[in-house]
Amino acid sequence: MALVAVIDKEFRMFFRYPLRVVSSLIVGLVFLLQFVYFGQAVLGGRYSALLQSSTGVGDYPTYALIGYVLWWVSVSPMEASVWGVRRELQRGTLESNVVSPMGLVEMVVALSLSWMLMDSVIMAVVFVMGAVIFEIPLSGAVVVKSLPVIGLSFLAFLGFALVFAGLVMVLKNIGPFAQIFEFLILFLSGAFFPLSTLPGWVANLSKAFPLTHAASAVRKVFVGMPYSAIEGEIAWLLLLLPLYWAVSYLSFRWAEKTARMIGYGGY
Amino acid sequence: MKAVEVVNLKKSYPKKIPLPFRRVEWVEAVKGITFSVRKGELFGLLGPNGAGKTTTIKILTTLLEPSGGEAKVLGYDVVKEAREVRRRINLVAEGERTLYWRLSAYENLRYFASIYHVPKRDAERRINELLKMVGLWERRNDLVMGFSRGMKQRLAIAKALINDPEVLFLDEPTLGLDVQSTIFVRDFVKSLVKEEGKTVLLTTHYMVEAEKLCDRIAIIDHGKIIAMDTPQNLKKLVRDEEAVEIRVKDFSPEKVKEVDERLVVVEKEPEKGTLVLRGSIDEEDLPKVVERLIRAGAKILSVEKKEPTLEDVFIKLTGRALRD
Ligand SMILES: Nc1ncnc2c1ncn2[C@@H]1O[C@H](COP(=O)(O)OP(=O)(O)OP(=O)(O)O)[C@@H](O)[C@H]1O
Ligand SMILES: [Mg+2]
Numbered sequence: 001m002a003l004v005a006v007i008d009k010e011f012r013m014f015f016r017y018p019l020r021v022v023s024s025l026i027v028g029l030v031f032l033l034q035f036v037y038f039g040q041a042v043l044g045g046r047y048s049a050l051l052q053s054s055t056g057v058g059d060y061p062t063y064a065l066i067g068y069v070l071w072w073v074s075v076s077p078m079e080a081s082v083w084g085v086r087r088e089l090q091r092g093t094l095e096s097n098v099v100s101p102m103g104l105v106e107m108v109v110a111l112s113l114s115w116m117l118m119d120s121v122i123m124a125v126v127f128v129m130g131a132v133i134f135e136i137p138l139s140g141a142v143v144v145k146s147l148p149v150i151g152l153s154f155l156a157f158l159g160f161a162l163v164f165a166g167l168v169m170v171l172k173n174i175g176p177f178a179q180i181f182e183f184l185i186l187f188l189s190g191a192f193f194p195l196s197t198l199p200g201w202v203a204n205l206s207k208a209f210p211l212t213h214a215a216s217a218v219r220k221v222f223v224g225m226p227y228s229a230i231e232g233e234i235a236w237l238l239l240l241l242p243l244y245w246a247v248s249y250l251s252f253r254w255a256e257k258t259a260r261m262i263g264y265g266g267y
Numbered sequence: 268m269k270a271v272e273v274v275n276l277k278k279s280y281p282k283k284i285p286l287p288f289r290r291v292e293w294v295e296a297v298k299g300i301t302f303s304v305r306k307g308e309l310f311g312l313l314g315p316n317g318a319g320k321t322t323t324i325k326i327l328t329t330l331l332e333p334s335g336g337e338a339k340v341l342g343y344d345v346v347k348e349a350r351e352v353r354r355r356i357n358l359v360a361e362g363e364r365t366l367y368w369r370l371s372a373y374e375n376l377r378y379f380a381s382i383y384h385v386p387k388r389d390a391e392r393r394i395n396e397l398l399k400m401v402g403l404w405e406r407r408n409d410l411v412m413g414f415s416r417g418m419k420q421r422l423a424i425a426k427a428l429i430n431d432p433e434v435l436f437l438d439e440p441t442l443g444l445d446v447q448s449t450i451f452v453r454d455f456v457k458s459l460v461k462e463e464g465k466t467v468l469l470t471t472h473y474m475v476e477a478e479k480l481c482d483r484i485a486i487i488d489h490g491k492i493i494a495m496d497t498p499q500n501l502k503k504l505v506r507d508e509e510a511v512e513i514r515v516k517d518f519s520p521e522k523v524k525e526v527d528e529r530l531v532v533v534e535k536e537p538e539k540g541t542l543v544l545r546g547s548i549d550e551e552d553l554p555k556v557v558e559r560l561i562r563a564g565a566k567i568l569s570v571e572k573k574e575p576t577l578e579d580v581f582i583k584l585t586g587r588a589l590r591d
Contacts, residue, residue: 005381013369091364096426099328101353102382170284260332262281263325 006110061134067191080115081164112161153214159244166255277335311481320470417448
């Protein structure tokens with residue numbers, strides 16, 4: 001199957017370079033430690049009554065760790081498009097894929113899925129290390145219970161892939177723009193602080209991003225709340241998911257048409 | 268049914284990204300070409316840089332949409348039935364970065380087998396066969412990164428055969444290759460057509476390649492086909508006695524056209540200060556041309572009659588050398 005082949009190819013190319021894997025791990029971890037230590041320094045401890053009352057999760061390291069790890073994975077479809085698709089475009093391998101009977105949509109989705117899986121592997125390690133460092137209790141039952149929510153979130157995140165892949169095919173260099181967008185999401189999703197501290201309209205804007213709801217839901221499940229406590233988040237995700245995919249797919253189709261007019265390798 | 272059928276094909280590139288509200292200028296790369304390729308034929312598009320060869324191949328392989336006209340491959344429209352076309356063709360694209368350098372030869376072929384939907388059982392056998400055919404069996408587990416240009420091109424050809432395509436497109440298949448690899452590629456392509464009955468459409472700007480390899484050639488220049496026939500018939504456009512090569516010294520290339528429109532510079536040897544001029548000039552005219560050259564200040568080193576080649580045909584038709 002073409003999808004599996006793309007994933008297999010990406011994994012081979014990524015994990016063939018141990019240094020790249022190690023550097024991703026270190027960057028991921030250092031970034032996290034900074035934020036958590038900073039938060040704790042400000043709080044004067046790990047517990048925050050504000051967090052507890054506004055999000056239901058009062059332990060700051062748990063709060064930050066989950067939001068952060070999910071953010072990292074949520075932007076990886078964008079990264080896959082902006083760097084992965086662009087690399088193939090520049091080198092000419094994209095055209096080798098386009099002339100094949102595999103659809104380009106399938107290729108881009110598979111590529112993004114691969115990057116998301118690779119990032120998940122790295123973030124799983126960061127997560128476990130974070131849990132150990134900050135002495136966050138991990139139980140198998142909670143992890144299993146969060147998986148369906150995480151899966152749904154991933155599907156929503158994947159919606160970003162095609163938009164950005166389309167933009168790359170037409171505009172080529174959109175790395176800086178994507179980076180701004182990624183950090184905007186980090187900020188607006190409340191990965192490191194409760195959204196209730198933001199002005200009302202900004203907090204409302206943040207509802208447009210799947211990550212906001214995904215992080216909130218996973219945190220709640222993680223501290224032992226039942227699924228019934230996250231119905232609101234799930235409803236939001238189920239609403240955003242088809243929306244993102246539809247906009248993404250349509251914009252990609254336009255980009256593909258434009259690329260066939262200007263040429264895929266139009267550098 | 269023809270393998271390839273092209274009718275009045277046109278392609279313009281926009282100079283900027285054509286957004287709905289934006290007025291853009293267009294560059295005409297292909298200006299209405301018509302030709303067809305029979306099944307089992309080895310057909311060549313010969314032309315200088317920027318002639319529109321790659322553009323034509325990209326349209327036929329569904330990578331670009333034409334701006335006008337029609338193109339069919341194996342009876343399928345390249346725009347409306349792109350999927351059907353893609354299943355039945357393959358491409359060796361221009362350049363050397365069409366494969367994944369960070370995968371091994373074997374991994375590359377397995378990847379392409381999958382995206383071409385080759386069944387797993389057949390894929391294994393086919394990959395092994397192809398690796399042996401292009402002489403890369405011993406190196407199958409090495410990363411492509413470490414391959415020479417010639418080895419990369421062999422692998423690109425193996426990749427292009429992975430789905431057992433009925434029609435194979437090759438864009439400048441020997442560009443930048445060493446002599447040994449060039450010979451290998453040419454022989455290999457020839458045997459694909461003669462022994463396996465494949466249809467091949469290739470582009471080249473080497474006349475020797477076109478002449479030796481192709482059953483039929485279309486000479487393309489500035490987006491138009493200016494001649495199309497078998498190499499033998501094309502060469503008849505230049506009469507036997509006409510092809511002349513004149514080697515001169517101390518003469519500036521800019522002045523050549525002033526002396527005679529039919530002459531072009533085919534070779535420059537700056538360190539020796541010599542130029543090689545070529546053109547189709549009959550016996551009667553030749554002394555006059557030589558005289559004019561001398562009067563213009565050239566030292567004549569030699570004047571030679573040559574076997575007419577496709578280069579002479581190109582010069583006669585366009586007044587320019589092919590490699591200009
Ligand atoms: N993506 C593109 N955008 C704009 N113009 C292009 C694009 N690709 C090609 N062109 C232009 O179209 C014309 C034909 O180019 P093409 O690449 O088809 O020529 P070619 O015959 O393959 O030449 P070469 O021998 O250099 O490969 C050239 O003038 C080129 O500059
Ligand atoms: Mg070309």
